[in-house]
Amino acid sequence: MKLTDRLLKIASLVSKGKKIADIGTDHGYIPVYLLNKGTIPFAILADVNKGPLENARKEVKYNNLIDKTDLRLGSGIGVLKKDEVDEIIIAGMGGILISELLEANKEVAHSVDKLILQPMQAQEELRKYLLGNGYEIVNEVLVKEDFRIYEIIETKYTGKNTILEDEIYFEVSKKLIENNDPLLKEFIDKKIYKYNSIIKKLEGKNGEAVEAKRNDTKAIIEKLNKLI
Numbered sequence: 001m002k003l004t005d006r007l008l009k010i011a012s013l014v015s016k017g018k019k020i021a022d023i024g025t026d027h028g029y030i031p032v033y034l035l036n037k038g039t040i041p042f043a044i045l046a047d048v049n050k051g052p053l054e055n056a057r058k059e060v061k062y063n064n065l066i067d068k069t070d071l072r073l074g075s076g077i078g079v080l081k082k083d084e085v086d087e088i089i090i091a092g093m094g095g096i097l098i099s100e101l102l103e104a105n106k107e108v109a110h111s112v113d114k115l116i117l118q119p120m121q122a123q124e125e126l127r128k129y130l131l132g133n134g135y136e137i138v139n140e141v142l143v144k145e146d147f148r149i150y151e152i153i154e155t156k157y158t159g160k161n162t163i164l165e166d167e168i169y170f171e172v173s174k175k176l177i178e179n180n181d182p183l184l185k186e187f188i189d190k191k192i193y194k195y196n197s198i199i200k201k202l203e204g205k206n207g208e209a210v211e212a213k214r215n216d217t218k219a220i221i222e223k224l225n226k227l228i
């Protein structure tokens with residue numbers, strides 16, 4: 001089993017010696033890799049669907065890891081009890097779904113040392129949820145796989161909300177700027193390209209709503225350019 005760059009990067013953020021849960025585990029590659037390496041002593045592999053959980057079970061059996069794992073069928077972190085694990089991974093799902101899963105079981109979400117979240121879309125919405133609901137974004141990293149850049153968020157509940165001085169930081173995390181992430185420029189360039197395509201699509205169109213959209217989009221591009 002060879003982990004892809006995205007999965008390897010997620011795995012690298014797990015702390016040594018900690019018990020983890022991988023929610024929406026599907027193939028189970030991350031926990032199996034970390035157990036085989038001896039990074040972690042125990043993992044709970046969970047998925048809401050039977051097929052993916054059976055994939056994970058096969059992987060666990062093939063690697064002789066039955067004693068170090070628990071496989072659970074169910075939604076989100078509802079499958080966990082408080083203090084069963086130290087860190088939780090939720091990767092490969094939408095940002096809104098991830099925030100709903102955290103909201104659905106606050107007792108567990110608030111109790112763990114670290115949540116490693118890798119939203120496939122709605123990253124902005126997820127950051128808004130986290131910062132407005134007492135979570136601190138401890139770190140963020142970018143990883144490129146094929147042509148896509150993925151955002152990985154490390155977060156922890158502190159009970160304190162964070163107010164950002166500008167909405168743009170929901171879209172481009174401050175942590176990426178602070179860390180001068182090696183992929184930051186390419187990540188922002190991709191966003192500028194996307195917003196320029198929106199402006200192109202509006203060419204030749206008129207009206208108040210179109211004008212407002214054009215101005216908002218231009219303002220975002222200007223802010224993005226300043227971040228580079």
Ligand SMILES: C[S@@+](CC[C@H](N)C(=O)[O-])C[C@H]1O[C@@H](n2cnc3c(N)ncnc32)[C@H](O)[C@@H]1O
Nearest residue numbers: 023024025026047048049052074075076091092
């Ligand atoms: C695209 S796969 C991601 C697999 C793996 N985590 C990764 O990042 O490669 C999404 C997985 O999440 C599972 N899933 C979707 N909604 C879920 C939920 N509410 N609770 C747990 N698992 C869920 C799906 O069954 C699927 O196996």
